[in-house]
Amino acid sequence: MKLLEHKGKQLLKEAGIQTPAGILVNNKTYDNLSYGKQAYQRFFNEYGGAIIKAQVIGGRRKKAGLIFEAIDYKKSLGQIDKLYQKKYGGFGIDTLLIEKKLDIAQEYFLSISYDTLDRRPMIMFSSAGGIDIEKNQDKIAKFHPARVGSLSTVEAKKITGDKKLADFLVKAYHAFIRFDCSHLEINPIILAKDG
Numbered sequence: 001m002k003l004l005e006h007k008g009k010q011l012l013k014e015a016g017i018q019t020p021a022g023i024l025v026n027n028k029t030y031d032n033l034s035y036g037k038q039a040y041q042r043f044f045n046e047y048g049g050a051i052i053k054a055q056v057i058g059g060r061r062k063k064a065g066l067i068f069e070a071i072d073y074k075k076s077l078g079q080i081d082k083l084y085q086k087k088y089g090g091f092g093i094d095t096l097l098i099e100k101k102l103d104i105a106q107e108y109f110l111s112i113s114y115d116t117l118d119r120r121p122m123i124m125f126s127s128a129g130g131i132d133i134e135k136n137q138d139k140i141a142k143f144h145p146a147r148v149g150s151l152s153t154v155e156a157k158k159i160t161g162d163k164k165l166a167d168f169l170v171k172a173y174h175a176f177i178r179f180d181c182s183h184l185e186i187n188p189i190i191l192a193k194d195g
Contacts, residue, residue: 053066
């Protein structure tokens with residue numbers, strides 16, 4: 001089963017991984033000027049802007065215009081209206097994840113999937129995350145954990161080169177195992193300027 005981003009982030013939070021502050025709104029509450037629009041305005045004012053993300057199954061959302069940065073509240077209302085009118089993969093967009101914009105110091109890429117040939121999880125990690133990372137295979141390190149059910153911080157640090165990232169990787173791997181995932185991808189992992 002593929003999960004929408006906000007559902008996946010709930011599982012990551014359960015695994016102890018930090019995610020940006022955010023709220024979920026849908027076109028019914030938003031269009032009726034009830035909870036959704038009021039919640040968005042409070043959120044926007046609290047954080048001085050937001051990242052708006054259509055909740056659809058599939059990749060390349062930013063290139064498709066389904067993710068944008070809201071820096072002007074009134075203008076963003078029109079952008080949201082247009083977003084609700086779009087279709088993706090033949091389906092309408094009815095739910096948005098509105099998140100705090102982070103000041104990015106560095107982006108990373110992580111993918112964990114089940115390698116059917118080796119019959120064990122494979123981890124792919126890169127210190128060059130973001131759009132089109134899959135086109136830069138030479139920047140992606142690939143490895144199998146020594147033991148299928150666990151990943152040590154020491155083992156993870158060999159790939160990340162950083163203790164904090166290694167801890168993150170261990171938590172993500174344990175989420176992959178705990179929630180019986182066939183694939184877990186986080187792109188980008190963000191190191192914020194505030195750490």
